[in-house]
Structures are given as structure tokens and as C-alpha cells.
Amino acid sequence: MAKVVLNVALSAFKYEAMYTGLVKNLVASSLDGRKIQLPLSAFQRFVTHQGIHGLFEVEFDDKNKLIAVTRLQ
Template identity: 60%
Template sequence: MAKVTIDVSLPAHKYKEMYQGSVKYLVAKSRDGRMIQLPLLSFQRFVTHKGVYGAFEVEFDENRKLVNINKIL
């Protein structure tokens, strides 16, 4: 399985706008320089009153399908 690390800084009001609107994906640049597109709903469990912030380890299978997202402390 492939793993990448991304840093997310998404204020609550922006997340809410994206969630309520037509935006369905978060596009982020991994720490190794790759651009990845992830379903916005995948971050729902990490949303706080401030938004979504932090470093995340993203796992993909051999077909580049999302397997798991974990927040890194």
C-alpha cells in the first residue's frame, strides 16, 4: 500500500462552504510533492469548531483507491 503525508489547513467556514456547496473533493499537495484529490467527506471525523487542521497520513491501495486517513500527532 502506498502512503503519503499531507498538511491540511481548512478553516471551519471554508469547510462548511465546501460541504454545503458543489465541492466534493479536497486537493492537496503531499509532502513529497504529489498532488492528490480526496473526498471531502473523508475529513468529516476530523472537523472541529476551528475546521480541519493538521498532518494526515493517507493510505491508498494498488489501484490508487483511498483506504484510510489518520491524523498524525
């Protein structure tokens, strides 16, 4: 299994675009420099009035299927 750490800073305004159907994926750079594209819905439980902010660990299986997203801070 692979794990990637992402620093996410997404404003509430930008996250709201998901509900209008304009945005379905989050593209972020990992701390080691890789670009990762994930379904924005995987971060839904981390949304606050300010949006989504913090360090997140993303876990994938051997076929690169998303297993879990965990907030680190």
C-alpha cells in the same frame, strides 16, 4: 499499498461549503510535493470548530482506492 502524508489547513468556513454542495473534494500537496485529490468526506471525523488542521497519513490500495485517513498530529 501507498501512503502519502498531507499537511491540511482548512478553515471551518471553507469546510462548510461542503454542506452547500459547492465543494466535494480536497486538493492538497503532499509533503513530497505531489498533488492529491480526495473526497472531503474522508476528513469529516477530523472537523473541529476551527476546521481541519494537522498532518494526515492517507493510505491507498494498489488501484489507488482510498483505504484510510489517519491524523498524525
